Structures are given as structure tokens and as C-alpha cells.
Amino acid sequence: MADPRVIVALDFTDADTAKAFVKRVTPSRCRLKVGMELFTAAGPGLVEHLAARNFDVFLDLKYHDIPTTVAHACSQAAELGVWMLNVHVLGGKRMLVAAREAIERSKHRPLLVGVTLLTSHNDDELPEIGLARGTERQVERLAGIAQDAGLNGVVCSPLEAALLRRRFGKEFVLVTPGIRQAGDAMDDQRRTRTPVDAVTEGADYLVIGRPVTRAPDPAAVLDAINREILIR
Ligand code: C5P
Numbered sequence: 642m643a644d645p646r647v648i649v650a651l652d653f654t655d656a657d658t659a660k661a662f663v664k665r666v667t668p669s670r671c672r673l674k675v676g677m678e679l680f681t682a683a684g685p686g687l688v689e690h691l692a693a694r695n696f697d698v699f700l701d702l703k704y705h706d707i708p709t710t711v712a713h714a715c716s717q718a719a720e721l722g723v724w725m726l727n728v729h730v731l732g733g734k735r736m737l738v739a740a741r742e743a744i745e746r747s748k749h750r751p752l753l754v755g756v757t758l759l760t761s762h763n764d765d766e767l768p769e770i771g772l773a774r775g776t777e778r779q780v781e782r783l784a785g786i787a788q789d790a791g792l793n794g795v796v797c798s799p800l801e802a803a804l805l806r807r808r809f810g811k812e813f814v815l816v817t818p819g820i821r822q823a824g825d826a827m828d829d830q831r832r833t834r835t836p837v838d839a840v841t842e843g844a845d846y847l848v849i850g851r852p853v854t855r856a857p858d859p860a861a862v863l864d865a866i867n868r869e870i871l872i873r
Pocket of ligand 1: 676759760761796797798818820828830848849850851852
């Protein structure tokens, strides 16, 4: 498989544990996500280590600041050789455009995706942060801002993938966490979809953490998921 759809979330607290895990998988089986927990502990050196081993890295730092600061951060991330990075759409269109333009000037040109609403928010919390109720409508609105600003796509719940795919077309990249097989532990995820269902509903990439990172044989779990997605 040259173009794996699974992005394994490296939610480890230190570089050594992350590197030990990565030895057990291959770039043909999965891409890798480095989020704020691991990045804060291990820094850019780890991202370069993974990229040097030919892994596509999704740097999940969800930038949200004034446009100039976000643009500079995106340039630095692009210099590290990441494959994908993300920003909060709530930073507004000027910030999103500044991020995209910074990436367009970079040598590597990673994919840029937006975070719409955090799935940890529920309807009742939206008025508290100044948004109208109705998470689905808010996600759709924010995804529209991301598309207008020229972002490649958004991170979304697999439950929203079908709606966003219909509304924003087949080129708009949809990245979905919240993936579990039928028998998997749910951990702290509440509303999940299986890999096959998420892909059927329009997801391009599946972010999967613990079901792979905690498995006795992570490569075998990835092989099984990749086979299932391919033959769907
Ligand atoms: O272990 P698990 O498969 O639940 O990991 C999912 C990953 O996706 C974690 O890194 C988590 O932070 C991230 N994520 C998520 N839900 C979102 C956005 C990101 O689970 N809405």
C-alpha cells in the first residue's frame, strides 16, 4: 500500500516510547500523528526523526493565534518536512489565508486542514462560547470558511463526514478520529464509527490511536484495517 489512509496517533509522553512503537510499523502501513502532548515532550527533533524514516507526519498542533504568528508557525512546521498540519478555523478567515499563503511559499507544501468544532463540545456548551446551538450546523459553517480560505480540508467526526462530503465535494480532504472496530475498547470516545463505515461515509484519512498503539501486534492490526478498507 503506497498511500495508507490510517494515521496512527502517537499519543505517547516521551520520544523513546514513540520511537520504540514506530519500529513496529512501516510507512506503507500507516501515516503518523504527532499531537501537542508528544510534541511538547519531544520537540521538533522527533518529527524530523519520523520524516527521515519516510513516514508522512501529521503535525496536530491546532494553531490559533494572530495571522502573522500562525503563518510563521506554519512555515516552521513545513520546514520540518511534515505532510499535514492543522489550524483552528475559529481563528478566522484572515488567519486561515495567512496560514495557507505561508505554506504555499514553503518548499515542501504540506496539506493544511482546519479544526472546526472540537468534538468534546456539546450543544449546551456552544452558547457559553458565543456560538448558536447546533453543532452540525456550526461544523458545516466553519468547514465552509475553511474551504473559502483555500484550506485542503477539515478534521471532523466520522458522523459528520457524509454531510461534509456532499456539501464540499470530493477534493475536500476529510480526516476523522473517533474510529473503533466493533469489539474495540471505546476508551474515552463516545460516538464512533468503524474504519469501513467512516470511509464509506466519505473520510479520506482515519486517525486511530489506542486500538493500534496498545495492540500486541500493531502491524497486524493495521494490515487487517487496510485490507478491510481496500475491499469495501
Ligand atoms: O486513541 P484514539 O483512537 O481515541 O485517538 C484518537 C486521536 O484523535 C487522539 O490523538 C485524539 O486527540 C484525536 N482526536 C479525537 N477527537 C477529535 C479530534 C482529535 O479523538 N475530535
